[in-house]
Amino acid sequence: xxxxxxxxxxxxxxxxxxxxxxxxxxxxxxxxxxxxxxxxxxxxxxxxxxxxxxxxxxxxxxxxxxxxxxxxxxxxxxxxxxxxxxxxxxxxxxxxxxxxxxxxxxxxxxxxxxxxxxxxxxxxxxxxxxxxxxxxxxxxxxxxxxxxxxxxxxxxxxxxxxxxxxxxxxxxxxxxxxxxxxxxxxxxxxxxxxxxxxxxxxxxxxxxxxxxxxxxxxxxxxxxxxxxxxxxxxxxxxxxxxxxxxxxxxxxxxxxxxxxxxxxxxxxxxxxxxxxxxxxxxxxxxxxxxxxxxxxxxxxxxxxxxxxxxxxxxxxxxxxxxxxxxxxxxxxxxxxxxxxxxxxxxxxxxxxxxxxxxxxxxxxxxxxxxxxxxxxxxxxxxxxxxxxxxxxxxxxxxxxxxxxxxxxxxxxxxxxxxxxxxxxxxxxxxxxxxxxxxxxxxxxxxxxxxxxxxxxxxxxxxxxxxxxxxxxxxxxxxxxxxxxxxxxxxxxxxxxxxxxxxxxxxxxxxxxxxxxxxxxxxxxxxxxxxxxxxxxxxxxxxxxxxxxxxxxxxxxxxxxxxxxxxxxxxxx
Amino acid sequence: xxxxxxxxxxxxxxxxxxxxxxxxxxxxxxxxxxxxxxxxxxxxxxxxxxxxxxxxxxxxxxxxxxxxxxxxxxxxxxxxxxxxxxxxxxxxxxxxxxxxxxxxxxxxxxxxxxxxxxxxxxxxxxxxxxxxxxxxxxxxxxxxxxxxxxxxxxxxxxxxxxxxxxxxxxxxxxxxxxxxxxxxxxxxxxxxxxxxxxxxxxxxxxxxxxxxxxxxxxxxxxxxxxxxxxxxxxxxxxxxxxxxxxxxxxxxxxxxxxxxxxxxxxxxxxxxxxxxxxxxxxxx
Ligand SMILES: Cc1ncc(C[n+]2csc(CCOP(=O)(O)OP(=O)(O)O)c2C)c(N)n1
Ligand SMILES: [Mg+2]
Numbered sequence: 001x002x003x004x005x006x007x008x009x010x011x012x013x014x015x016x017x018x019x020x021x022x023x024x025x026x027x028x029x030x031x032x033x034x035x036x037x038x039x040x041x042x043x044x045x046x047x048x049x050x051x052x053x054x055x056x057x058x059x060x061x062x063x064x065x066x067x068x069x070x071x072x073x074x075x076x077x078x079x080x081x082x083x084x085x086x087x088x089x090x091x092x093x094x095x096x097x098x099x100x101x102x103x104x105x106x107x108x109x110x111x112x113x114x115x116x117x118x119x120x121x122x123x124x125x126x127x128x129x130x131x132x133x134x135x136x137x138x139x140x141x142x143x144x145x146x147x148x149x150x151x152x153x154x155x156x157x158x159x160x161x162x163x164x165x166x167x168x169x170x171x172x173x174x175x176x177x178x179x180x181x182x183x184x185x186x187x188x189x190x191x192x193x194x195x196x197x198x199x200x201x202x203x204x205x206x207x208x209x210x211x212x213x214x215x216x217x218x219x220x221x222x223x224x225x226x227x228x229x230x231x232x233x234x235x236x237x238x239x240x241x242x243x244x245x246x247x248x249x250x251x252x253x254x255x256x257x258x259x260x261x262x263x264x265x266x267x268x269x270x271x272x273x274x275x276x277x278x279x280x281x282x283x284x285x286x287x288x289x290x291x292x293x294x295x296x297x298x299x300x301x302x303x304x305x306x307x308x309x310x311x312x313x314x315x316x317x318x319x320x321x322x323x324x325x326x327x328x329x330x331x332x333x334x335x336x337x338x339x340x341x342x343x344x345x346x347x348x349x350x351x352x353x354x355x356x357x358x359x360x361x362x363x364x365x366x367x368x369x370x371x372x373x374x375x376x377x378x379x380x381x382x383x384x385x386x387x388x389x390x391x392x393x394x395x396x397x398x399x400x401x402x403x404x405x406x407x408x409x410x411x412x413x414x415x416x417x418x419x420x421x422x423x424x425x426x427x428x429x430x431x432x433x434x435x436x437x438x439x440x441x442x443x444x445x446x447x448x449x450x451x452x453x454x455x456x457x458x459x460x461x462x463x464x465x466x467x468x469x470x471x472x473x474x475x476x477x478x479x480x481x482x483x484x485x486x487x488x489x490x491x492x493x494x495x496x497x498x499x500x501x502x503x504x505x506x507x508x509x510x511x512x513x514x515x516x517x518x519x520x521x522x523x524x525x526x527x528x529x530x531x532x533x534x535x536x537x538x539x540x541x542x543x544x545x546x547x548x549x550x551x552x553x554x555x556x557x558x559x560x561x562x563x564x565x566x567x568x569x570x571x572x
Numbered sequence: 573x574x575x576x577x578x579x580x581x582x583x584x585x586x587x588x589x590x591x592x593x594x595x596x597x598x599x600x601x602x603x604x605x606x607x608x609x610x611x612x613x614x615x616x617x618x619x620x621x622x623x624x625x626x627x628x629x630x631x632x633x634x635x636x637x638x639x640x641x642x643x644x645x646x647x648x649x650x651x652x653x654x655x656x657x658x659x660x661x662x663x664x665x666x667x668x669x670x671x672x673x674x675x676x677x678x679x680x681x682x683x684x685x686x687x688x689x690x691x692x693x694x695x696x697x698x699x700x701x702x703x704x705x706x707x708x709x710x711x712x713x714x715x716x717x718x719x720x721x722x723x724x725x726x727x728x729x730x731x732x733x734x735x736x737x738x739x740x741x742x743x744x745x746x747x748x749x750x751x752x753x754x755x756x757x758x759x760x761x762x763x764x765x766x767x768x769x770x771x772x773x774x775x776x777x778x779x780x781x782x783x784x785x786x787x788x789x790x791x792x793x794x795x796x797x798x799x800x801x802x803x804x805x806x807x808x809x810x811x812x813x814x815x816x817x818x819x820x821x822x823x824x825x826x827x828x829x830x831x832x833x834x835x836x837x838x839x840x841x842x843x844x845x846x847x848x849x850x851x852x853x854x855x856x
Contacts, residue, residue, distance in 0.1 A: 027856075028856070192856055193856070194852065194855040194856045195855055195856075196855045200855070204851060204852075207844075207845065207848075207851065208844060208845070208848050208851075209844060210842060210843060210844030210845075212652075212838050212839075212841060212842065213648065213651065213652060213838065215648065232851065233832065234831055234832060236845050236851075237832050237838070237841045237845075238832065239651050239652075239830060239832055239833070239838055241647075241651065243644065243677075244673055244674065244676070244677040245673060247641065247644070248641075248643075248644040248647075248673075248674055248677070249644075250644075251637065251638070251641045251644035251645045251648065252644045252645070252647050252648035252651075253648060254637070254645060254648060255617070255635065255644065255645035255646060255647060255648020255649040255650075255651075255652070256648035256649065256651060256652040256838075257648075257652075258635050258645070258648070258649060258652075259615075259648065259649040259652035259653045259656065259839055260652055260653060260839035260842065261652045261838050261839050261841075261842055262842070263648070263652075277638055278638070278641070281637055281638050281641075285635070285637070371852070372852060374848050374849070374852070377844075377848070379843070379844045381842060381843075383842070385842075410653075410839060411612065411615055411633040411649075411653070411656065412612055412613060412615075412633065412653060412655070412656050414612065415610070415611075415612050416612065417611050417612055417631055417632055417633045417634070418633045418634075419627070419628075419633065419634040419636075420634065420635055420636070421628075421634070421636040422620070422636060422637050422638055423620075423636065429634065430582075430583060430628050431625065431628050431636070
């Protein structure tokens with residue numbers, strides 16, 4: 001069983017609510033769920049859709065074909081009807097879209113009039129629609145009823161009752177009328193799963209890592225991280241500040257970090273461009289900071305609500321001057337959760353900026369999991385506080401040390417002063433210009449740390465045939481689609497995936513011989529969502545390895561599973 | 573009892589002899605010692621410029637950041653540790669030009685940060701280009717036809733924005749400057765103290781003599797809580813230039829409105845939450 005449900009309509013019609021609830025019902029019914037969103041940069045009108053795939057086997061990408069389309073307007077039917085599978089169905093409200101469609105695949109459910117009859121208003125139309133989908137699929141209604149009770153708890157019994165009445169009516173109507181429905185959904189086995197998207201996973205990872213300060217300027221598709229953390233700020237003792245611009249956002253976070261708390265900022269490419277001087281400041285002052293860059297297609301404003309992986313080289317090299325950094329590119333919400341924790345640990349341990357590179361596809365895609373292993377989350381306080389700081393005879397913020405790591409004290413917690421400077425400085429943190437100190441400081445800040453940082457970086461994840469002739473290489477949000485592609489194609493070819501989520505510093509080849517696998521493969525294909533093959537270029541610059549095959553997509557939309565499989569089979 | 577001023581002793585300044593910055597530096601040390609604020613209890617945040625070097629010439633916690641970005645860093649520090657006195661030290665180019673936007677928003681927030689501006693009406697460090705406060709017509713190598721734009725009036729702007737503390741001092745009037753610094757530090761809320769500072773090397777117009785002829789202290793009868801009067805006073809510039817506390821407005825302070833900061837400074841809460849399970853549960 002492997003179904004794709006698409007809810008389509010205009011912005012403002014509530015398709016996100018319907019999609020959000022249905023995916024939750026599927027996850028709670030213990031199915032594997034993967035969702036992605038396609039929306040326009042507008043508040044009302046246009047055409048948006050929410051795509052849900054659910055299955056009794058793991059899923060981690062979307063397909064082009066639709067099994068059940070919930071069409072909230074006429075345009076949605078026109079746009080998506082050719083995507084229907086053989087027994088695919090469309091559910092819609094003929095009186096609302098003012099057209100009746102003939103054919104076995106159309107089911108007219110009067111969402112609005114059912115809502116009106118039962119509750120006196122059309123407000124419950126989406127409840128009717130949601131429940132009718134569950135009816136068509138032949139699933140139980142009780143999980144949905146549970147969700148209604150939870151989400152309207154604050155609104156009172158009356159609202160709950162109206163919603164439940166509306167849902168039952170929509171459900172019964174669909175069961176009665178959908179004689180052509182051939183869906184067969186087994187009753188769930190296993191445990192209900194959690195459902196989380198990339199932005200939430202970064203936010204959750206930050207809170208779990210003890211992030212106490214988040215300053216940002218809203219920018220799609222990164223805003224979800226800020227919204228999630230802000231929603232937990234009060235409970236978890238976090239200060240979230242909306243800065244006047246991204247320059248301020250990063251500088252505030254650096255101030256907070258200097259003063260003794262774990263701090264983070266987040267943005268998309270354009271905002272990150274504004275932060276670049278601040279990134280360099282973090283490098284010079286050795287102030288820990290975590291930055292989430294959630295990509296959208298550029299250049300400039302680009303396609304604000306769509307996806308691309310074209311900021312990789314920008315992130316690797318952003319910032320004037322030379323300083324150490326780490327760049328992670330999680331491939332799934334799960335990886336985003338653990339890597340955000342790793343980002344904080346490394347930022348604090350080495351007193352460096354750590355960048356988390358995500359994109360709209362990952363940000364807005366939900367994945368289901370049985371759970372996250374919280375014992376995997378680590379926390380070490382690398383700061384010098386209280387008594388330990390007071391006990392020092394003297395203190396130098398930028399003390400020259402063997403490993404390049406100087407003691408990082410919290411200002412005010414001891415009598416010593418903490419001084420740092422964006423100018424080149426001496427051990428005390430005071431401005432200098434002499435050549436000798438300059439060289440010592442570069443060696444400490446950059447060279448001494450760089451090799452140890454590289455040791456912290458894990459090799460790429462290898463999945464599939466150990467002696468694969470075809471190796472699919474990708475990074476960041478390509479993980480899910482590549483993994484499923486390997487699953488599908490492995491019955492036909494000796495194929496595997498090599499996925500990079502710890503991007504920079506490049507994982508040590510001396511220690512992990514992953515490059516051997518690429519060299520042995522007859523066909524290594526680098527698959528990226530950008531026009532110029534930035535990762536392929538980066539890998540070549542680090543290893544000398546040249547990909548002869550590349551697949552690049554830069555239309556702002558994520559790969560569909562069948563689409564990518566088709567493209568791969570064409571070139572191998 | 574004042575603290576020993578030796579406590580604040582830092583590096584030897586590399587400013588030009590006669591620079592107005594020397595008296596600002598000494599006055600700041602005096603103000604801190606009289607207020608008994610020890611070096612580790614204050615953080616100076618500066619940007620880039622001759623003014624931005626001040627923290628190196630004394631001893632206290634220091635974040636000497638980027639040109640124009642003093643206020644965001646100061647805001648971050650204050651939010652992470654609101655028990656710390658945070659003073660931003662900036663040049664006129666630094667905070668009225670490069671970082672102008674941050675000033676507007678620091679005033680709006682009313683964060684309890686003090687901003688001391690060394691206003692020499694010129695870019696000192698980069699050797700004499702006109703600044704946002706340079707008088708119209710001031711000729712420099714980058715403005716051969718003279719500064720064409722009108723000068724910014726930072727105090728009128730601050731009053732217009734209902735800034736909670738607006739004052740002007742003069743580097744050479746040290747007693748009064750000390751008083752203004754202490755008032756600014758003791759004020760609860762954002763405080764802008766614009767300090768007229770002669771630049772002996774590059775500003776040949778606004779010299780010690782030029783200022784001496786024009787500057788006067790607001791007298792005791794001046795009502796600095798009257799915003800209209802304050803605006804009028806802030807607009808005075810030319811033959812007579814007022815110094816003193818031009819406007820004062822005791823309104824709610826930003827940090828105090830953040831529930832998380834009620835009990836203790838954020839930095840004291842550095843540990844990660846113990847109960848993550850509750851957070852995770854919401855995703856099921
Ligand atoms: C981003 C950036 N732009 C430009 C500069 C060069 N710069 C340094 S200080 C300065 C102006 C200094 O004027 P002001 O802030 O008035 O300080 P002063 O030296 O007069 O005290 C400039 C343009 C810089 N350091 N950084
Ligand atoms: Mg100046």
